[in-house]
Amino acid sequence: MKAPQRILLAHGAGGRLTRELVERLFLPAFANPELEDLDDAALLPELPPGRPALTTDGHVVDPPVFAGGDLGTLSVNGTVNDLVMAGARPLWLTWAVILEEGLDGELLATCVEGARRAAEEAGVRIAAGDTKTVPRGKGDRIFAVTAGLGVVPPGRGVNDRNIAPGDAILVTGTVGDHGATIMAHRHGMESTELVSDCAALNGLLEPLWEAGVPIHALHDPTRGGVATTCNEAAARSGLRFVLDQQALPVAPPVRAVCELLGLDPFYLACEGRALVWLPEAEADRALEILRGHPLGRGSARIGEVVDSAPGHAPVEVRTVSGALRPLDLLSGMDLPRIC
Amino acid sequence: MKAPQRILLAHGAGGRLTRELVERLFLPAFANPELEDLDDAALLPELPPGRPALTTDGHVVDPPVFAGGDLGTLSVNGTVNDLVMAGARPLWLTWAVILEEGLDGELLATCVEGARRAAEEAGVRIAAGDTKTVPRGKGDRIFAVTAGLGVVPPGRGVNDRNIAPGDAILVTGTVGDHGATIMAHRHGMESTELVSDCAALNGLLEPLWEAGVPIHALHDPTRGGVATTCNEAAARSGLRFVLDQQALPVAPPVRAVCELLGLDPFYLACEGRALVWLPEAEADRALEILRGHPLGRGSARIGEVVDSAPGHAPVEVRTVSGALRPLDLLSGMDLPRIC
Numbered sequence: 001m002k003a004p005q006r007i008l009l010a011h012g013a014g015g016r017l018t019r020e021l022v023e024r025l026f027l028p029a030f031a032n033p034e035l036e037d038l039d040d041a042a043l044l045p046e047l048p049p050g051r052p053a054l055t056t057d058g059h060v061v062d063p064p065v066f067a068g069g070d071l072g073t074l075s076v077n078g079t080v081n082d083l084v085m086a087g088a089r090p091l092w093l094t095w096a097v098i099l100e101e102g103l104d105g106e107l108l109a110t111c112v113e114g115a116r117r118a119a120e121e122a123g124v125r126i127a128a129g130d131t132k133t134v135p136r137g138k139g140d141r142i143f144a145v146t147a148g149l150g151v152v153p154p155g156r157g158v159n160d161r162n163i164a165p166g167d168a169i170l171v172t173g174t175v176g177d178h179g180a181t182i183m184a185h186r187h188g189m190e191s192t193e194l195v196s197d198c199a200a201l202n203g204l205l206e207p208l209w210e211a212g213v214p215i216h217a218l219h220d221p222t223r224g225g226v227a228t229t230c231n232e233a234a235a236r237s238g239l240r241f242v243l244d245q246q247a248l249p250v251a252p253p254v255r256a257v258c259e260l261l262g263l264d265p266f267y268l269a270c271e272g273r274a275l276v277w278l279p280e281a282e283a284d285r286a287l288e289i290l291r292g293h294p295l296g297r298g299s300a301r302i303g304e305v306v307d308s309a310p311g312h313a314p315v316e317v318r319t320v321s322g323a324l325r326p327l328d329l330l331s332g333m334d335l336p337r338i339c
Numbered sequence: 340m341k342a343p344q345r346i347l348l349a350h351g352a353g354g355r356l357t358r359e360l361v362e363r364l365f366l367p368a369f370a371n372p373e374l375e376d377l378d379d380a381a382l383l384p385e386l387p388p389g390r391p392a393l394t395t396d397g398h399v400v401d402p403p404v405f406a407g408g409d410l411g412t413l414s415v416n417g418t419v420n421d422l423v424m425a426g427a428r429p430l431w432l433t434w435a436v437i438l439e440e441g442l443d444g445e446l447l448a449t450c451v452e453g454a455r456r457a458a459e460e461a462g463v464r465i466a467a468g469d470t471k472t473v474p475r476g477k478g479d480r481i482f483a484v485t486a487g488l489g490v491v492p493p494g495r496g497v498n499d500r501n502i503a504p505g506d507a508i509l510v511t512g513t514v515g516d517h518g519a520t521i522m523a524h525r526h527g528m529e530s531t532e533l534v535s536d537c538a539a540l541n542g543l544l545e546p547l548w549e550a551g552v553p554i555h556a557l558h559d560p561t562r563g564g565v566a567t568t569c570n571e572a573a574a575r576s577g578l579r580f581v582l583d584q585q586a587l588p589v590a591p592p593v594r595a596v597c598e599l600l601g602l603d604p605f606y607l608a609c610e611g612r613a614l615v616w617l618p619e620a621e622a623d624r625a626l627e628i629l630r631g632h633p634l635g636r637g638s639a640r641i642g643e644v645v646d647s648a649p650g651h652a653p654v655e656v657r658t659v660s661g662a663l664r665p666l667d668l669l670s671g672m673d674l675p676r677i678c
Binding site for chain 2: 009010012013014015016018019034039040041042043044045046047051052053054055056057058059060081082083085086088092094095096097098127128129130131132133134135137138139140143145147148149150152159160219220222223224228269329335336337338
């Protein structure tokens with residue numbers, strides 16, 4: 001891959017330099033016949049049977065390269081996961097970048113390589129792209145916006161309205177690794193032990209579907225963490241979730257960052273974890289399947305679904321002492337530019 | 340539609356303010372059942388028969404509001420047109436924004452309303468969205484990235500490799516209105532006569548397909564204008580295009596801007612025009628159909644396709660004196676941030 005030394009405004013102007021950037025950097029990385037036509041739109045093969053699923057995500061993470069990934073990896077994995085959380089098999093992605101004039105070509109190449117590798121690992125193809133540039137001080141190095149197209153196979157379906165009293169709530173690994181990694185980096189608290197959990201989750205979750213596990217709902221606790229995701233799902237289900245503080249898996253270095261910076265791991269963003277709602281009777285079988293996958297070794301049962309009740313918040317945490325405390329939707333600032 | 344007075348960083352952090360922005364501004368504008376689920380991905384109805392087409396485009400136009408449109412209108416129309424140029428019927432869009440802290444809520448509301456109206460006029464739905472914020476000085480008011488999903492009906496197909504010697508080249512109206520409007524605005528040369536041609540082209544071009552006109556290729560001359568688009572198509576077709584300087588429709592105020600600023604209308608961006616390649620014998624019938632549509636009244640035959648020949652550039656212009664001059668791919672700067 002050949003990146004220019006510095007990105008110029010002309011690299012996004014649609015002329016010769018745009019073409020060179022596309023032909024030397026993007027095409028070799030994302031090589032596939034649909035993209036290589038470089039036409040106004042990519043023509044795809046017929047989709048497999050099922051309902052198409054469509055999603056989009058913007059990525060402005062700061063720093064753009066972090067332990068465990070980069071803005072390119074994150075943008076591909078985030079969009080793949082949005083499709084997976086809808087029960088879809090991810091198939092096609094688009095990748096559009098907004099580059100700041102003067103951007104180091106090496107940084108761009110790192111993000112392109114990150115996106116390429118993530119797409120390869122997730123088994124998706126990048127079918128279309130776009131490059132825009134903005135003058136110095138009108139952007140911040142690199143922003144990437146992805147869209148994703150997948151298909152929900154017939155017979156599959158997840159929906160928060162399927163969540164039922166008695167359901168178990170599982171998480172597929174330690175929480176907050178991504179958020180803690182980014183925060184520690186910003187505070188100059190580099191640690192070789194902190195690594196983002198950034199990963200595509202189709203490979204981890206597909207075996208649950210194949211085993212016929214009756215999944216009711218799926219979400220990835222990204223911005224706002226487990227707390228925000230659970231509040232949104234609780235509101236849609238009309239039920240109450242009781243989470244177990246002691247059961248929440250948090251890696252020791254993440255816990256250390258939380259204590260130093262006064263953060264609550266329930267609110268820390270993950271980029272490679274899923275929350276799974278399913279009947280309690282299926283929970284052990286599901287945990288066994290999940291723990292058999294490299295990305296799911298730390299899977300745990302972290303809560304249960306009960307009927308809503310007056311005087312109780314939609315999401316509550318059972319603390320070490322056995323008391324229930326409400327876990328509210330994040331208000332105001334989360335960590336800015338966490339993804 | 341209710342926009343906050345100013346955009347705060349927290350509006351893009353995934354918490355309560357993000358939710359308020361989505362529920363008060365985006366949802367009422369883009370109302371449709373697929374979007375309203377607000378799930379990780381939107382589940383779409385089964386696609387109609389044909390080949391799916393997928394595209395993406397970033398929009399960083401400066402100024403974000405201009406005569407004839409705004410960044411919202413432009414983002415929807417641009418992506419609709421990319422699908423239409425591939426022969427597809429546009430169906431679904433995604434709309435992701437990157438907002439600068441401090442952005443005037445009125446400006447955001449204007450762009451959302453522009454996108455809403457454009458989507459309504461083009462008959463497409465916005466199925467998914469995303470909001471990110473960046474600190475002051477790390478963005479420029481509003482950037483929007485769209486992706487589009489459409490379907491090429493069976494039996495339709497456009498491809499530059501279908502272009503044949505003897506084909507006529509049509510343009511569906513005056514060129515450069517968008518580019519000239521943006522440039523004039525930046526140079527403080529406001530004129531009530533200058534208006535961007537920003538428009539969705541599915542309504543204009545669909546009647547050609549319905550009439551059975553055998554279209555060989557379609558492109559919208561956006562960044563880099565007619566010259567750049569023709570160079571790209573000529574390279575792919577392996578043929579030579581001879582354009583007629585006198586036949587190129589240019590509105591008088593656009594011509595005036597070109598003369599004042601030293602611009603060549605062949606390189607000025609359009610955002611609502613198409614170039615059509617088709618057999619010469621079909622040109623008159625196609626022009627009649629195009630001129631019957633409000634967006635196609637200024638349609639004209641501007642050139643012809645011939646075999647490539649040694650000593651000739653892939654795209655040439657026949658000047659007023661009858662001489663041929665090469666029309667090269669734009670090198671270096673076009674107008675930055677024209678779309």
